[in-house]
Amino acid sequence: QSALTQPRSVSGSPGQSVTISCTGTSSDVGGYNYVSWYQQHPGKAPKFMIYDVNKRPSGVPDRFSGSKSDNTASLTISGLQAEDEADYYCCSYAGSYTWVFGGGTKLTVL
Amino acid sequence: EVQLLESGGGLVQPGGSLRLSCAASGFTFRSYDMTWVRQAPGKGLEWVSGISGSGGSTYYADSVKGRFTISRDNSKNTLYLQMNSLKTEDTALYYCAKRWSYYIDYWGQGTLVTVSS
Numbered sequence: 001q002s003a004l005t006q007p008r009s010v011s012g013s014p015g016q017s018v019t020i021s022c023t024g025t026s027s028d029v030g031g032y033n034y035v036s037w038y039q040q041h042p043g044k045a046p047k048f049m050i051y052d053v054n055k056r057p058s059g060v061p062d063r064f065s066g067s068k069s070d071n072t073a074s075l076t077i078s079g080l081q082a083e084d085e086a087d088y089y090c091c092s093y094a095g096s097y098t099w100v101f102g103g104g105t106k107l108t109v110l
Numbered sequence: 111e112v113q114l115l116e117s118g119g120g121l122v123q124p125g126g127s128l129r130l131s132c133a134a135s136g137f138t139f140r141s142y143d144m145t146w147v148r149q150a151p152g153k154g155l156e157w158v159s160g161i162s163g164s165g166g167s168t169y170y171a172d173s174v175k176g177r178f179t180i181s182r183d184n185s186k187n188t189l190y191l192q193m194n195s196l197k198t199e200d201t202a203l204y205y206c207a208k209r210w211s212y213y214i215d216y217w218g219q220g221t222l223v224t225v226s227s
Binding site: 045048057089093096097098103 | 145219
């Protein structure tokens with residue numbers, strides 16, 4: 001149950017695109033298409049942003065998209081806005097009704 | 111509107127016990143699996159434990175197995191986490207969360223547990 005690997009920080013200017021990677025193993029990210037992403041603003045609870053690798057819950061802007069290749073999942077945010085500045089966490093099902101999160105990535109909008 | 115309200119956090123000495131509660135509303139509680147996730151100060155999220163809608167199946171992270179017990183009372187729409195033999199590394203904000211399929215779709219605001227002498 002080791003945490004998934006995410007970059008500690010990424011940054012981009014308003015209007016640009018950024019991509020956050022999330023690397024696991026064949027026992028989690030690579031083994032299941034049950035990858036999700038969460039956005040967390042300081043002092044707030046996480047918010048559900050992406051599920052099934054690339055699907056968006058109702059109300060999440062289509063600027064947010066997800067993908068996966070082998071053991072690495074990615075979250076891409078296009079048309080960056082100031083309000084996107086937050087921490088982002090990936091999460092993968094790891095079998096036997098257990099889950100593993102990534103270490104989190106701080107997104108800075110320059 | 112889904113609401114999850116945690117309570118029961120506080121300061122406890124190493125080796126001590128604490129029971130967290132989570133009052134749920136806005137959905138048919140018994141129909142959904144529930145989860146506890148924690149976040150140490152300044153750190154990332156860690157899945158801690160899960161329980162089926164009926165309460166008949168429970169699951170734990172290796173880091174808490176044998177020390178923590180998850181349970182639920184569907185007549186009271188309440189989720190619990192009994193934490194025993196607490197360690198300093200258990201210090202964290204504990205979130206109650208509703209599970210939908212293989213995902214967490216709603217989170218509470220969390221209750222802070224501090225383990226310190």
